[in-house]
Amino acid sequence: MSKDRWRSDNRSLSRWNLGHTRVRVLIRGKPRRNHLSSRPDVGYHGDSACCNLVPEACILTFMSNQPRQTATYLSKRLAAAGLRPVSRFGQNFLIDLNLVDLIARSAEIRKDDVVLEIGTGVGSLTSRLSDQAGAVLTVEIDNNLHQMASEELAGRPNVKLIHGDALKNKNTLRPEIMENVRDAKSRLGENSRFLLVSNLPYNVATPIISNLLHETPTPDVIVVTIQKEMGDRIVAEPGSKDYGALSVWVQSICDAEIIRILPPTVFWPRPKVHSAIIRLDHRPERRASFADLDHFHATVRSLFFHRRKFLRSVVISAMKGRLDKPQVDAVLQQQGHGETARAEELNLTQIQQLAEALRLAEIAAS
Numbered sequence: 319m320s321k322d323r324w325r326s327d328n329r330s331l332s333r334w335n336l337g338h339t340r341v342r343v344l345i346r347g348k349p350r351r352n353h354l355s356s357r358p359d360v361g362y363h364g365d366s367a368c369c370n371l372v373p374e375a376c377i378l379t380f381m382s383n384q385p386r387q388t389a390t391y392l393s394k395r396l397a398a399a400g401l402r403p404v405s406r407f408g409q410n411f412l413i414d415l416n417l418v419d420l421i422a423r424s425a426e427i428r429k430d431d432v433v434l435e436i437g438t439g440v441g442s443l444t445s446r447l448s449d450q451a452g453a454v455l456t457v458e459i460d461n462n463l464h465q466m467a468s469e470e471l472a473g474r475p476n477v478k479l480i481h482g483d484a485l486k487n488k489n490t491l492r493p494e495i496m497e498n499v500r501d502a503k504s505r506l507g508e509n510s511r512f513l514l515v516s517n518l519p520y521n522v523a524t525p526i527i528s529n530l531l532h533e534t535p536t537p538d539v540i541v542v543t544i545q546k547e548m549g550d551r552i553v554a555e556p557g558s559k560d561y562g563a564l565s566v567w568v569q570s571i572c573d574a575e576i577i578r579i580l581p582p583t584v585f586w587p588r589p590k591v592h593s594a595i596i597r598l599d600h601r602p603e604r605r606a607s608f609a610d611l612d613h614f615h616a617t618v619r620s621l622f623f624h625r626r627k628f629l630r631s632v633v634i635s636a637m638k639g640r641l642d643k644p645q646v647d648a649v650l651q652q653q654g655h656g657e658t659a660r661a662e663e664l665n666l667t668q669i670q671q672l673a674e675a676l677r678l679a680e681i682a683a684s
């Protein structure tokens with residue numbers, strides 16, 4: 319702990335958050351506030367300290383060497399700044415610090431990695447990422463939280479905060495994000511990897527993950543907290559009720575696993591649903607097998623748009639204006655899909671082959 323981290327903050331004069339250490343200031347056994355409204359000169363002795371601002375010995379009692387993140391702490395901290403969690407921004411903060419650690423640990427971050435975090439919040443996961451990574455880029459849409467996190471993370475030169483929406487629109491990330499990632503990666507050298515590690519805002523989790531998989535560089539590893547239902551869809555197998563466009567898109571490029579299911583009680587405020595920590599590992603060799611990744615993604619989306627319909631009618635409407643019915647029938651026959659086939663029964667390889675056959679038929683027809 320350094321003296322520089324001392325903060326004389328009028329909102330909490332008797333208890334300051336010194337980086338990761340909560341401190342209670344006691345003067346002759348009683349909390350005294352007035353002496354400490356300006357920056358005191360503090361000397362530290364083991365796990366106590368003395369303050370030379372007042373003649374009496376001033377004992378600082380170290381309450382904990384971990385940041386506090388209980389529901390009470392967070393609610394008080396936001397209330398002190400006149401704030402409440404904003405539900406439209408998906409502000410459900412993780413209050414179990416073991417799980418914050420689990421997220422960071424599961425990403426196996428190295429010193430030359432660039433880590434992107436979407437949703438800085440008050441910066442608790444960000445600090446752990448900053449301890450382990452070469453560079454952390456963190457994006458927060460809420461100006462109040464961005465300001466709070468900026469103060470919290472001020473002494474961390476490897477953290478860059480961006481204030482704004484991580485999405486330019488549903489299909490595109492904010493361009494600044496990838497520009498910063500590429501910059502940081504080139505600074506950290508050729509072994510540097512790019513990771514997404516976040517407790518994601520649930521309402522934008524799908525476009526964030528889907529869009530990032532289109533980007534260059536693609537994240538080598540993604541470890542994120544998302545809604546459990548979305549986690550189930552990502553890892554779903556053909557024929558199951560959760561299998562759909564997201565399963566096919568993600569599994570076509572990554573290995574996917576659910577690391578832990580989280581109950582609502584580990585968040586504040588509690589969400590209505592269970593959550594999941596998932597890990598995705600990018601497989602560049604799979605990605606390289608696609609002649610046109612954007613075309614593949616668009617085809618997959620349209621194949622699952624009406625998941626209960628027969629494959630033939632889905633493909634006919636998806637290819638309208640590009641292939642006529644006989645051309646669609648020829649492709650389906652060539653791929654061995656009968657009249658009663660449905661997209662949800664096709665495995666990854668069958669979908670990839672169908673999408674590629676449709677792409678080639680389209681080129682031939684144009």
Ligand SMILES: C[S@@+](CC[C@H](N)C(=O)[O-])C[C@H]1O[C@@H](n2cnc3c(N)ncnc32)[C@H](O)[C@@H]1O
Pocket residue numbers: 407408409410411412436437438439440441442443457458459460463482483484485517518519520522
């Ligand atoms: C689930 S909270 C996670 C906060 C913190 N990282 C934690 O682990 O407790 C999601 C955060 O994402 C922010 N957020 C929501 N939508 C966003 C968007 N489109 N772009 C950037 N940040 C967003 C919210 O304001 C909120 O702080």
